[in-house]
Amino acid sequence: EDQVTQSPEALRLQEGESSSLNCSYTVSGLRGLFWYRQDPGKGPEFLFTLYSAGEEKEKERLKATLTKKESFLHITAPKPEDSATYLCAVPHSNSGYALNFGKGTSLLVTP
Amino acid sequence: SAVISQKPSRDICQRGTSLTIQCQVDSQVTMMFWYRQQPGQSLTLIATANQGSEATYESGFVIDKFPISRPNLTFSTLTVSNMSPEDSSIYLCSVKDSGDYNEQFFGPGTRLTVL
Numbered sequence: 195e196d197q198v199t200q201s202p203e204a205l206r207l208q209e210g211e212s213s214s215l216n217c218s219y220t221v222s223g224l225r226g227l228f229w230y231r232q233d234p235g236k237g238p239e240f241l242f243t244l245y246s247a248g249e250e251k252e253k254e255r256l257k258a259t260l261t262k263k264e265s266f267l268h269i270t271a272p273k274p275e276d277s278a279t280y281l282c283a284v285p286h287s288n289s290g291y292a293l294n295f296g297k298g299t300s301l302l303v304t305p
Numbered sequence: 306s307a308v309i310s311q312k313p314s315r316d317i318c319q320r321g322t323s324l325t326i327q328c329q330v331d332s333q334v335t336m337m338f339w340y341r342q343q344p345g346q347s348l349t350l351i352a353t354a355n356q357g358s359e360a361t362y363e364s365g366f367v368i369d370k371f372p373i374s375r376p377n378l379t380f381s382t383l384t385v386s387n388m389s390p391e392d393s394s395i396y397l398c399s400v401k402d403s404g405d406y407n408e409q410f411f412g413p414g415t416r417l418t419v420l
Binding site for chain 2: 226228230237281285292293296297298
């Protein structure tokens, strides 16, 4: 069964303190790895899709990278507004276009 | 990306009753999905809503408990039937548009509390 594991479960950073979130996956024939941001009480907001090892994508203070076994979401000089839960997902093994999500990393950035 | 709305945004229901959640998209989309997010947990796929035919349910979810309709390419409903407190969750619809990429976009969710 395809698995998506995220670490750490929770991360507390001071404003400006850069760090990385990890998403490891076991999927046969990866058809994309997806990163989402979820704020409390809201639906997930799409951030990035990565399709092949070595691929990188950036958006403001976020950069996502992909290897054959894991993906990293690097957060550079975070601000309090970056506080959220970050979810990664891979295509669902049974339903081709649905997503199988990890449990997420809850990020808190303090001033 | 598509703009997705859900109704109601939240509800508090009594055990044994049913609630129908609506998902409306501002453009035609090829695929629509329903997910559940239990308190403190990640998202779990309930079913794929198929236009003009019966929904495709994931293991652990059945049509009698979660009937789904999708009458056209912009609208779907999920009913949570004969509710129990264990059904208290956030219910989310998502869509994939007709493009080549697999990105999905989510509605704001419906927060359901069953007493």
